[in-house]
Amino acid sequence: MNILIYTWIHIISIVLLVIGFSSLINAKSAKEECVAGLRKMGAIFQGIGLLGLLVSGFGMMARLNLKMAESGWVHPKLLIWLLLGVGIVALKRGWLPSKVAYAILTLLIAIAAYLGIFKPF
Ligand code: HEM
Numbered sequence: 001m002n003i004l005i006y007t008w009i010h011i012i013s014i015v016l017l018v019i020g021f022s023s024l025i026n027a028k029s030a031k032e033e034c035v036a037g038l039r040k041m042g043a044i045f046q047g048i049g050l051l052g053l054l055v056s057g058f059g060m061m062a063r064l065n066l067k068m069a070e071s072g073w074v075h076p077k078l079l080i081w082l083l084l085g086v087g088i089v090a091l092k093r094g095w096l097p098s099k100v101a102y103a104i105l106t107l108l109i110a111i112a113a114y115l116g117i118f119k120p121f
Contacts, residue, residue: 057081
């Protein structure tokens with residue numbers, strides 16, 4: 001597949017992930033009748049977002065001929081991907097206050113984007 005299509009999927013996946021996270025965070029303080037819908041939407045968007053990021057990430061690596069061992073910046077991105085996955089569980093179980101969840105989400109996305117753009121190591 002064309003590298004630009006992978007990049008496109010990568011960016012869309014980030015947006016879906018953020019929408020998914022926001023839905024789950026908002027479900028905490030939403031009215032009773034909205035909670036189930038927000039949780040369902042959150043789970044779907046996050047699932048598609050996380051899957052899309054991984055598939056497009058590895059797709060870009062293949063197209064750009066990037067090897068795992070030579071691309072140190074990919075490793076923390078994979079860790080961030082895992083942390084975002086753990087974040088879903090944390091939100092569903094109510095472990096994180098909303099403000100903390102938003103702060104962590106923003107930070108993780110910012111770091112992952114930095115790594116993808118600047119490739120510092
Ligand atoms: C966890 C959330 C992630 C975010 C927010 C994120 C964000 C980004 C951004 C903003 C770019 C720059 C796109 C561009 O150059 O046009 C990028 C590039 C890239 N990302 Fe990610 N990414 C994430 C996860 C991943 C994962 C899990 C992988 C690996 C499996 C990955 C592999 C790559 C690759 C290979 C590139 C292309 C670098 C290049 O153009 O040379 N990313 N990412």
